[in-house]
Amino acid sequence: MVAPGILLVDKPAGMTSHDVVARARRALGTRKVGHAGTLDPMATGLLVIGVEGATRLLTYIVGVGKTYEATIRLGQSTTTDDADGEIVQAATASAWETVTPERIREGISALTGRISQVPSSVSAIKVDGRRAYDRVRSGEDVVLAPREVTVSRFDVRARREADGVIDLDVVVDCSSGTYIRSLARDLGARLGVGGHLTALRRTKVGEFSVQDAASVDELRSAAMMSPADAASRVMPVLHVTAEDARDLRHGKRLAGQASRIAGGAAAAIDPDGVLVGVVEKRGPDLKSAMNMAEEAR
Structure with a gap:
């Protein structure tokens, strides 16, 4: 099974963003591939691709500068x-x-x-x-x-x-x-x-650069960025304990911890460096807005 991650691709001219996604699906052997932000066929450059569970992160990447x-x-x-x-x-x-x-x-x-x-x-x-x-x-x-x-x-x-x-x-x-x-x-x-x-x-x-991107001919061997690394580039990081990580994965709130994040959302990362998901403030508490599947470990 393909591990979840973020793939940076340098799209060539003449291909649609959907073409690149289709190439990535074939190269990686999975249908669960998406992208954050369309490029016209005429345009070249950075296309941020999400693979498997990391496609859930694309919602947070698409809105960056x-x-x-x-x-x-x-x-x-x-x-x-x-x-x-x-x-x-x-x-x-x-x-x-x-x-x-x-x-x-x-x-x-x-x-x-x-x-x-x-x-x-x-x-x-x-x-x-x-x-x-x-x-x-x-x-x-x-x-x-x-x-x-x-x-x-x-x-x-x-x-x-x-x-x-x-x-x-x-x-x-x-x-x-x-x-x-x-x-x-x-x-x-x-x-x-x-x-x-x-x-x-x-x-x-955002903080993703085309200098780190692979060509469409390198998709099969290209290194993928972990969900935790990718999330930390687009939002603040909240380091959580193993117990807090378990609670978040089970849909529980982190009571009284809203003050731990300054903005509206943060990437919750467990002691093993694995992305638990994205948390948001709910009154005085923190609640999961998006959870990564546990098999992402």
Whole structure:
């Protein structure tokens, strides 16, 4: 039987996140595999995979911040806000006259911090039970509701000018749910020349780095992170006694121990270094919000 754990995978371009999960299922010989946070087929980079009982941790991983490296092309708008779509508008020579380096910096500054963002219509967001991109592909006109996101870093690493376009290589730190394609679209719109994404790579998910990731061809032999190690990277750790661990596994509360954790949740780890589960405050007590199966030992 495959041991539960977290697997970091460097997704190549051209594969969907579901494709990577399917490859992991075949390589590891188990159906119980999931991922924390979809990457578009065009995108590359870090995909966090949960295996067996560690799939329960994905709920807590999916909401952490992300880091992306991307290339934004100013001067062209596409149907999908990225290079997979058709070009629907190209900037005229007169439109470029007011696009100065200072205006680009101002546009980026306006898209940094806490912002309201309309996701791309070809996103995986569900609208009345169907993915937005499925509705768009079937001919529907989809406009998604804006959402509040946080872009804590939006830095330009390099700038290149070509015939009628400007390419910006950028790095973005952002909250979960931020669409980098939408940043490209909105920056182009602010400048009046249009914009879309030509490259996207996710380099970090919380404290997980793509530098530690395996390729899809290495899935069978890749080292998995233990549930305890993975949980400790996304939330505070609560070390519990063997007795407390047993009580938590049996659904009992830890009476009067709520003050032991500062935030809303913590990873309860037993004396053997095994993840018992995730605990939350319930009044003065601590209660399991998620328990790992005991065979995870």
